[in-house]
Amino acid sequence: MITLQNIIAPEIGICTESRLYYREIGAVSLDAQSGIYHVPPGCRISFDTYFNLFNLDSWAFCRLEGLVLELEGAGEAEVQICQDLPGRSGEVIWRQVLRLDPGHPQVIALEDLLAERRGVLSFSLAALSGTARLQRARFALDRADLAAEERPEMAISITTFHREAEVTRTVDRLCAFLARFDYGAHIRLQVVDNGQSTGQSTGQSAGLTSGDRLQVYPNPNYGGAGGFARGLLEAEAAGASHCLFMDDDASFHMENIARAYVFLALARDPRSALAGAMINTTHKWAIWESGAWFDGACRPLFNGVNLRNRARLMKMQHAENGPRPATLYGGWWFFAFPVAGLRHHPFPFFVRGDDISFSLANDFDIRTLNGVVSFQDDFTEKESAQTLYLDLRNHLIHHLVFDSLARSPLGTARVAIRFILRSLLRLHYASAEAQLLAWQDVMQGPQFFDDNLDMSARRAHIRDLAAEEGWQPVADLPYSAPQQRIFTRISRKLRTWLGLLTLNGHVIPFWSHLGSRIHQDISQRGLVYYALGAARITFVNTGRDKAYTLHHSKRRFYRIAWEMTRTTLRFIRGFEAQKTAWRQGYDRMTTPAYWQQRLGAQDRAETGSKKAE
Numbered sequence: 001m002i003t004l005q006n007i008i009a010p011e012i013g014i015c016t017e018s019r020l021y022y023r024e025i026g027a028v029s030l031d032a033q034s035g036i037y038h039v040p041p042g043c044r045i046s047f048d049t050y051f052n053l054f055n056l057d058s059w060a061f062c063r064l065e066g067l068v069l070e071l072e073g074a075g076e077a078e079v080q081i082c083q084d085l086p087g088r089s090g091e092v093i094w095r096q097v098l099r100l101d102p103g104h105p106q107v108i109a110l111e112d113l114l115a116e117r118r119g120v121l122s123f124s125l126a127a128l129s130g131t132a133r134l135q136r137a138r139f140a141l142d143r144a145d146l147a148a149e150e151r152p153e154m155a156i157s158i159t160t161f162h163r164e165a166e167v168t169r170t171v172d173r174l175c176a177f178l179a180r181f182d183y184g185a186h187i188r189l190q191v192v193d194n195g196q197s198t199g200q201s202t203g204q205s206a207g208l209t210s211g212d213r214l215q216v217y218p219n220p221n222y223g224g225a226g227g228f229a230r231g232l233l234e235a236e237a238a239g240a241s242h243c244l245f246m247d248d249d250a251s252f253h254m255e256n257i258a259r260a261y262v263f264l265a266l267a268r269d270p271r272s273a274l275a276g277a278m279i280n281t282t283h284k285w286a287i288w289e290s291g292a293w294f295d296g297a298c299r300p301l302f303n304g305v306n307l308r309n310r311a312r313l314m315k316m317q318h319a320e321n322g323p324r325p326a327t328l329y330g331g332w333w334f335f336a337f338p339v340a341g342l343r344h345h346p347f348p349f350f351v352r353g354d355d356i357s358f359s360l361a362n363d364f365d366i367r368t369l370n371g372v373v374s375f376q377d378d379f380t381e382k383e384s385a386q387t388l389y390l391d392l393r394n395h396l397i398h399h400l401v402f403d404s405l406a407r408s409p410l411g412t413a414r415v416a417i418r419f420i421l422r423s424l425l426r427l428h429y430a431s432a433e434a435q436l437l438a439w440q441d442v443m444q445g446p447q448f449f450d451d452n453l454d455m456s457a458r459r460a461h462i463r464d465l466a467a468e469e470g471w472q473p474v475a476d477l478p479y480s481a482p483q484q485r486i487f488t489r490i491s492r493k494l495r496t497w498l499g500l501l502t503l504n505g506h507v508i509p510f511w512s513h514l515g516s517r518i519h520q521d522i523s524q525r526g527l528v529y530y531a532l533g534a535a536r537i538t539f540v541n542t543g544r545d546k547a548y549t550l551h552h553s554k555r556r557f558y559r560i561a562w563e564m565t566r567t568t569l570r571f572i573r574g575f576e577a578q579k580t581a582w583r584q585g586y587d588r589m590t591t592p593a594y595w596q597q598r599l600g601a602q603d604r605a606e607t608g609s610k611k612a613e
Helices: 164-180 223-237 255-266 310-320 354-361 385-401 409-425 429-443 446-451 456-465 492-501 554-573 575-588 592-599 601-612
Strands: 002-006 023-025 029-031 036-039 044-046 067-084 091-100 106-109 120-127 132-141 154-160 187-193 214-218 242-247 272-275 277-280 292-294 298-300 334-338 365-367 373-376 516-521 534-540 546-551
Touching (some): 002 255, 036 044, 036 067, 067 310, 091 132, 154 164, 164 187, 242 255, 242 373, 385 409, 385 429, 385 456, 385 575, 409 429, 409 554, 409 575, 429 554, 554 575
Parallel strands (some): 187 214, 272 365, 516 534
Antiparallel strands (some): 023 044, 029 036, 044 120, 067 106, 272 334, 292 298
């Protein structure tokens, strides 16, 4: 049979939030080594969970003739199959007592059981006379195999930079999985090494070297965009039909690869692409995004949904395949797409925004699947003057390049103004200066990006500019006790209104003496509200071992605001010329020929020669 989804278990080192995998009534236990579930008499285990439910609406975009559920285990159990339809409570559509025997799977045909061919399917199992064991379960198609013409030739491309231990761990996991995966022979693994170090022993991990299953490509450090552009060129040269972009420290279940491969193999639309969801490692029970769309800002879909809550999970699953924003994009922590028909290769953003741009520039039909998710460090933890500089650049360029995001000159300028004001109101004056610099760099046109592919000069400049916003050991900082003044004691609504009206005290004399002294958790750092009323803010990281302190300064605020005003006027005056230059430059700098030239024609020729041998 063709496996669509295996039932998976919590995995130490990836995620151990059990209610994302199963729900239990009674003393159900799991053998973490074997993945076998033990269900004592009178107890029940249910798989109506994020990783293990089967979303018919998601798989409806595939050819699904002969859908079945297969169970393998030991013992006597009552099995129930439930179907949840939008706007209705779940209904049991099949119930039967089964005798499970190892090596003799029970197969339940689902086609004739479905009230409607939509909604969410799940199953549960209750032990009867003795302990029941569930060794394996899967949703599958009752036909022999994928036809030869259905099997994608997929390249998994990982870009890395001086993260030898992380990328080696990821590669080892992938190689072990591909060796036992039914279609592993059709998947090529490649690592693009922007640090040109993975082929060397570092003491932290064994060096990576090219072999039968893995290809390693040393690459100039042009950031993630340059690394993934190289990966795409290599995938095309190897004859791949699909490419999967992935982070070097990717933390995910290998089931991601299995589901993605089969989904793309069976997809009805050749434009189908699969965007992995993202969960941050701070709270592994909450979705950060399951797809996202862009318009003036990145707007994650289903942000904050508590995946442990069945009602919220089902609501999310029913909405996943509803109307989709026109500017939907997939993050490159896990993004699988067809190579044929590409209109544009990545734009040299260095990092940040390259995945948004790539999705908007190409004609993909982007989908998501429950359980296809990558666990990533919290974006809030990663925010810095550097990332804010890079974020503003790509936000402005998207609006200058794409018709779907076209705005008036002032409307486009407001994107930058909002970014800068957000930093100013939070007392991040260095970040605001970096963002102002980003705006001015965009106004230089696409040639600036061509001349600064490695961003070394800008990165060094911003690092020096924003030294005050760098994390320092808490022990090295002088202690400053919090002091709540009247402004931070009033109601939330009034605090917000007064805080914005006074530009967080920047129009009030002697604010340095009147404003509060506060300590702020990193989870609140990106939100303006929590900074309102403060004249001094100490930011503390999640580990509580690092911090930095910022102080109110009218002089810096008004100097930056004045420069922002001047930049706004220049931007509006030259808007049409800038838009024309950017559209022409974007088309030129997202071609295979551009990247072949920038990554080294000689290097490409040598690569092709090695492949021919």
